[in-house]
Amino acid sequence: MPRRTAASGLSVVMLAAAALVAAAGTSYAATPGSPGTASAAPRTGPGLFAKLTHAQATAKFRAAGISWSSSGGCSDRNNATCTSFDQIYAATVDGVITLKGATGCAINLTGGTETGHASGTYSHWNGYKVDFSLSSCLTNYITGTFTSLGGSKWRSAGGNVYYKEGNHWDVTYYNCGGCVAAERR
Template sequence: MGTRPCERRAVRLAAGALFAVQTTFIAAAGVTAVPAGGPVPAPGAPVSAAAPGVPMRLAAPASRPRRVRPVWLGHTQAARRVQRAGLGLYSSGGCTDRRMRQCTSLEAIRTRTLRGAIRLKRRSGCPVTLTGGTEIGHVVGRYSHGNGYKLDVAPNACVDRHIIRTQPFRGLRSDGALLYGSPESLYARTPSHWDILFR
């Protein structure tokens, strides 16, 4: 038994309405719809108006670039990395509390800063001992110990020789310390230690 003309017309209207709802939903979701087998339009292109009944496939939305953010470590995690890399960690007070100046703390140290110290150890082949980290008692500022950008390293003949031979001399710091290196890795030789900045 055949369908009547009015019934066929109702079916076509229902199919068209369903397609319009699908197209509106796809557009609201920010996903581009294209006919199956057709080329994928550029991101941001309008939803294609394919005829009802044509199979549709969804083009993947353009991925947003990921922002790389600096990472800070806790003292225990940083100390483990220091130990694995063969660096020493010395505190005159025998403590790690960053709120006490006689301690040596790696709490909230930047991973980039820690990698710089490990790189110094590997490239120089020298014994490297950290004597200052993020504890109070250092000069404050954006690129400071407290913000995780600087470390103090105990001087020795091997470390001194490596830095002086491999890093360009940059003159004197305001406190008279000899400066070597670059803005990204700046080594300041104070009377008692190397004050090293890793940006």
């Protein structure tokens, strides 16, 4: 009997997902090698890894009851005192909405894709990260539901990483956290 490796199993999952997407007529693109992409569900629309404008992202946040604030009272992506969502991934926006639905907590975003954050592939600027204001509701949910990685970091079942950085949560969304189903342990 042939030996099955994790890589070949992932290939089978990715092929099955591609077939489902084609059959459903939805657009979906995953970033190769990003954690949790095999478990993300296909969605209709521009695709989970489509980049959104600030207006598109804020419309989705507003509809979900999610607020945002800016120390500079602005949304210019090139100004570090602003909070911008220009060029944020749809999966990141959907991940925040998924968390809101799972927790029932108020969420206030204080950081998006604006300049002034650390660089890297999975960075704010590249559309993968957002910052949340601290709240006991969110902190209790994250620390009580997700897996501790040590050093003030927790990982959701979908592979998204929540890092408590002093006065806020810095969250990296590798995927939408299930989009329709709430992120669970």
